[in-house]
Amino acid sequence: MGHHRKALRTTAVGAVSATLIAGSALGLAPTAQAASNSVRFVDIKGDGGTVLKANVVTPAGADGTRRYPLLVLPTSWGLPQIEYLAQAQKLADSGYVVVTYNVRGFWQSGGEIEVAGPPDIADASKVIDWAIANTPADEGHIGMAGVSYGAGISLLAAAHDKRVKAVAALSGWSDLIGSIYSSRTQHLQAAALLDGAGRVTGRQSEEVRQIFNDFYASNLSKEQEIIDWGKKRSAGTYVDQLNQNGTALMLANAWGDTVFPPNQFGDFYEKLTGPKRLEFRPGDHGTAEITGLFGLPNDVWTDAGRWFGHYLKGEDNGIDREQPVRLKSRSTGAYEGYPDWKSVGATRKKIALAGTTTIHTNIDSGADGGVVFLSSILDQVAKIPPIASIPLLPRRWAAVWQSEKSATAQQVRGTAMLHTTLTPTKESGTLVAYLYDVGPLGLGKLVSNAPYTFHGRTPGRPFGVDLELFSTAYDVPAGHRLALVVDTVDPLYIEHNPSGAQLTFSSPANDPSYVSVPLSEQ
Numbered sequence: 001m002g003h004h005r006k007a008l009r010t011t012a013v014g015a016v017s018a019t020l021i022a023g024s025a026l027g028l029a030p031t032a033q034a035a036s037n038s039v040r041f042v043d044i045k046g047d048g049g050t051v052l053k054a055n056v057v058t059p060a061g062a063d064g065t066r067r068y069p070l071l072v073l074p075t076s077w078g079l080p081q082i083e084y085l086a087q088a089q090k091l092a093d094s095g096y097v098v099v100t101y102n103v104r105g106f107w108q109s110g111g112e113i114e115v116a117g118p119p120d121i122a123d124a125s126k127v128i129d130w131a132i133a134n135t136p137a138d139e140g141h142i143g144m145a146g147v148s149y150g151a152g153i154s155l156l157a158a159a160h161d162k163r164v165k166a167v168a169a170l171s172g173w174s175d176l177i178g179s180i181y182s183s184r185t186q187h188l189q190a191a192a193l194l195d196g197a198g199r200v201t202g203r204q205s206e207e208v209r210q211i212f213n214d215f216y217a218s219n220l221s222k223e224q225e226i227i228d229w230g231k232k233r234s235a236g237t238y239v240d241q242l243n244q245n246g247t248a249l250m251l252a253n254a255w256g257d258t259v260f261p262p263n264q265f266g267d268f269y270e271k272l273t274g275p276k277r278l279e280f281r282p283g284d285h286g287t288a289e290i291t292g293l294f295g296l297p298n299d300v301w302t303d304a305g306r307w308f309g310h311y312l313k314g315e316d317n318g319i320d321r322e323q324p325v326r327l328k329s330r331s332t333g334a335y336e337g338y339p340d341w342k343s344v345g346a347t348r349k350k351i352a353l354a355g356t357t358t359i360h361t362n363i364d365s366g367a368d369g370g371v372v373f374l375s376s377i378l379d380q381v382a383k384i385p386p387i388a389s390i391p392l393l394p395r396r397w398a399a400v401w402q403s404e405k406s407a408t409a410q411q412v413r414g415t416a417m418l419h420t421t422l423t424p425t426k427e428s429g430t431l432v433a434y435l436y437d438v439g440p441l442g443l444g445k446l447v448s449n450a451p452y453t454f455h456g457r458t459p460g461r462p463f464g465v466d467l468e469l470f471s472t473a474y475d476v477p478a479g480h481r482l483a484l485v486v487d488t489v490d491p492l493y494i495e496h497n498p499s500g501a502q503l504t505f506s507s508p509a510n511d512p513s514y515v516s517v518p519l520s521e522q
Contacts, residue, residue: 047122054101070137074397077149078197086295109200112205126158159238168304174268185451186494189372248275254283284376300314331475345414345518361497365398414518430495
């Protein structure tokens with residue numbers, strides 16, 4: 001396992017380096033074309049005097065006689081301060097003062113990486129202070145936006161600074177632990193990607209380095225410490241403050257986000273009481289927004305601009321009258337509107353998981369969630385999700401249940417849920433559940449998946465398992481069936497199955513097992 005993790009981290013560093021080169025290019029290209037507005041590179045003193053490298057873009061003709069709404073954009077994890085220049089110039093052309101800054105610990109900004117900790121939150125307020133004092137920014141009309149790390153910091157800053165009236169959080173998180181440690185399972189490839197990028201482009205604090213080490217080592221004695229560390233860095237912890245502030249929040253994410261899966265944004269959205277909007281599209285972490293960073297037309301950035309136009313400039317652009325939950329199908333690419341997140345999966349169908357099935361652990365059956373970034377990008381661009389031959393999956397290592405063929409086409413919208421009774425032979429273990437769309441030849445296209453880990457169980461004693469699979473929007477053709485597959489090894493995750501362990505799935509008469517799928521006919 002140690003060599004496996006090292007290889008993943010090396011791969012992650014290479015992937016991140018390529019991303020950074022692309023990020024630099026997409027930020028620099030639009031700069032040479034900018035003639036209509038003013039771009040300045042400045043140093044801003046953040047919390048404790050830490051120097052933050054920043055860009056300031058002001059509207060053309062700004063002469064100090066009028067004030068403009070302010071937008072503050074913290075950079076993504078590992079990307080340089082020029083990341084948002086194309087969008088910053090567009091926003092400045094629309095009448096905003098835009099300040100983008102490199103978060104502490106990365107590139108030429110000072111300090112160490114704090115992973116959206118208290119210093120990062122304080123930095124955002126310091127940047128706002130500086131902009132009010134040194135630009136024609138209107139202190140009564142302030143918004144924040146960002147992709148990934150910038151999204152998370154924006155949400156946290158809005159919870160702690162009442163001056164932030166609107167946020168567009170793109171590919172961000174509201175629950176850090178629920179994202180990379182869901183159901184007590186370490187999301188190995190996602191963590192390796194973040195760790196690798198931090199090593200290449202920044203300076204990790206001693207605390208952050210220790211958190212990563214404990215995470216990789218599956219140190220259960222530090223589990224609560226890691227959870228508490230993550231809660232402090234999660235906007236969901238401060239939902240009451242956001243509601244009290246009345247911040248207008250736009251949340252956008254991708255169905256296949258392997259760093260911050262969509263479920264955590266859906267759950268967070270339901271708890272918000274102020275103006276809110278939720279958008280999900282095909283793709284992986286940050287891929288839905290990337291063309292906008294090149295300055296190309298992009299639905300996510302267009303909606304973010306409309307969001308700020310209404311809530312910071314008072315424009316009557318209709319965004320407040322649209323269905324607030326907006327989904328784009330992975331299968332058709334068509335947009336759908338819903339009144340709330342709960343309505344997305346309102347129609348459900350239970351598929352019985354009958355009988356008793358025992359599987360052996362420690363061997364990958366061939367059912368996998370794919371590869372971080374690559375698989376979901378293929379699904380986004382070519383509609384090719386991870387595929388497995390369901391009839392050929394070895395039943396020694398994979399439990400398989402299938403529904404009847406459907407005479408009509410069906411839509412999966414929302415969150416599938418697994419309920420089963422599990423009897424282990426060891427006190428710890430990991431399982432991964434997969435939902436497949438199975439065609440006539442038995443080839444299964446991955447609809448969704450999720451891992452589940454348990455510790456401290458009594459061998460031989462059954463217990464109930466309830467697991468939410470990652471939310472999605474997928475269309476199942478007529479004549480196809482759904483299959484639920486469960487195995488114990490997936491390269492995306494760290495598994496906790498002792499050598500020789502077995503898992504038995506049963507369906508007691510008084511507590512039958514099933515997978516509940518948010519399914520409706522087209």
